[in-house]
Amino acid sequence: MAETIDVNAKKTGKVVGGIIAAAAVIITALNSFTAVSAGHSGVVLTFGDVSETVLSEGLHFKIPFIQQVVQIDNRVxxxxxxxxxxxxxxxxxxxxxxxxxxxxxxxxxxxxxxxxxxxxxxxxxxxxxxxxxxxxxxxxxxxxxxxxxxxxxxxxxxxxxxxxxxxxxxxxxxxxxxxxTDEYNAAIEAKQTAQQNALKAEQDLQRIKVEAQQTIEQAQAEAEAYRLKSEQITPQMIAMEYIDKWDGKLPAVAGGDSSSMLIDISEIISSMEQSGGNTKSVPVAAPPVVTVTETAEENNSSEE
Structure with missing residues (x-):
């Protein structure tokens, strides 16, 4: 009976030992390889000491339980x-x-x-x-x-x-x-505002100068045109204008034995010059004097 128990115990021990050995082999095999991920490199440590060898991506062999591989990310x-x-x-x-x-x-x-x-x-x-x-x-x-x-x-x-x-x-x-800082930002904003205001003021000043120059040039042009027009006006033209507008009627004059009425065109021109005509710079030729004479006999005959 005792021998039977010893045989069974030996068989059980062998099975357990075999399982342990197989597990050890599997574990050793698994620890003999390491995989380095994409975009990484493997730093090999042997008993904690850093090896100069750097593993690239992929599957690599290492000494189990002695070497360790640390992965370093080489991606951006x-x-x-x-x-x-x-x-x-x-x-x-x-x-x-x-x-x-x-x-x-x-x-x-x-x-x-x-x-x-x-x-x-x-x-x-x-x-x-x-x-x-x-x-x-x-x-x-x-x-x-x-x-x-x-x-x-x-x-x-x-x-x-x-x-x-x-x-x-x-x-x-x-x-x-x-x-x-907020203080500096406020100073920058104030500076920009001042620059914008100065630029606007400069633009307004330039606009005013241009408008003033335009006004001056327009006034000068009008004055020049008026001067040229005035130079073209002669006393004879004024007299002709007056005669053209005259209706041909003479004022009726009643007198004694004899009387006369004179219409002096030069006096008319002179009076026009004094009232605003622009002929002072032009020499005025004396126009003819028109004489109208009425005798007393003519007046009496007209009454009869």
């Missing part, structure tokens, strides 16, 4: 950092910087060994803060607005030089915002 990553700095004219500037960067494949082991996985907090953010402060201090607040692209290019170049030595590649750099 985004970082956004809020910065505070001072301009050349000591204005407080708040800015937001956004950039795209990536870890170079060949530098994955170096970054993991020297920095670890937190390279954004350790390298990227402090480098951005330093670059923004260094470049902002070279420009006034107004220049930060008007020369934004130039400033962005300088910051990008400076940041690229700082992080490239760590194996980080800067792809895109953007200044999202440049913000100033």
């Amino acid at each position: 990553l985004k970082a956004e950092v809020d910065c505070s700095s001072a301009s050349k004219d000591l204005q407080t500037v708040s800015s937001t910087i956004a950039l795209n960067y990536r870890v170079r494949n060949e530098a994955s082991a170096q970054i993991y060994k020297e920095i670890g996985p937190s390279y954004e907090e350790i390298i990227i953010s402090p480098a951005i803060q330093e670059c923004v402060k260094a470049v902002t201090a070279k420009y006034t607040a107004e220049q930060l607005i008007t020369e934004r692209q130039t400033i962005s290019d300088q910051m990008k170049e400076l940041l690229h030089n700082k992080i490239s030595s760590y194996g980080l590649e800067l792809e895109i750099f953007n200044i999202i915002t440049f913000e100033f």
Whole structure:
């Protein structure tokens, strides 16, 4: 009876041992391979020591329980950092910087060994803060607005030089915002309003000058036309105009034995000149004197 129990126990022990051995083989086999995901590189650790060998994408063999593979993301990553700095004219500037960067494949082991996985907090953010402060201090607040692209290019170049030595590649750099204090914004708005008012006043002044010049030129043209017209008027023309408008009737004069009535055209012209005619500059030739004589006999005969 005892021998039967020992045989069964031995058989059971062999089965359990076989299962354990099979499980160990399976576990060992599974730990002998590692898969590196797309867009990543594998850093090999041997007993915690970083190997210089960097694994590319795909399936790779490793020593089970001795080697470990840490995956480093080599895809384009985004970082956004809020910065505070001072301009050349000591204005407080708040800015937001956004950039795209990536870890170079060949530098994955170096970054993991020297920095670890937190390279954004350790390298990227402090480098951005330093670059923004260094470049902002070279420009006034107004220049930060008007020369934004130039400033962005300088910051990008400076940041690229700082992080490239760590194996980080800067792809895109953007200044999202440049913000100033409320007092400075109010001063800028007041300055713009004053410039607009000055421009409007200058435009109004130019318009007034043009209108005044037009009025002067129009008056000069009218005066010149009037002068030319006046030069064309002669005393003879005035006399003819008067004669053309005369109805041919003479005033009736009653007198003694003899009387006469004289109509002197020159006196008419003279009176017209005194009343507003413009013939003073032209010599007046004495027009003929018309004499009308009536005798007493003619008057008596007409009465009979």
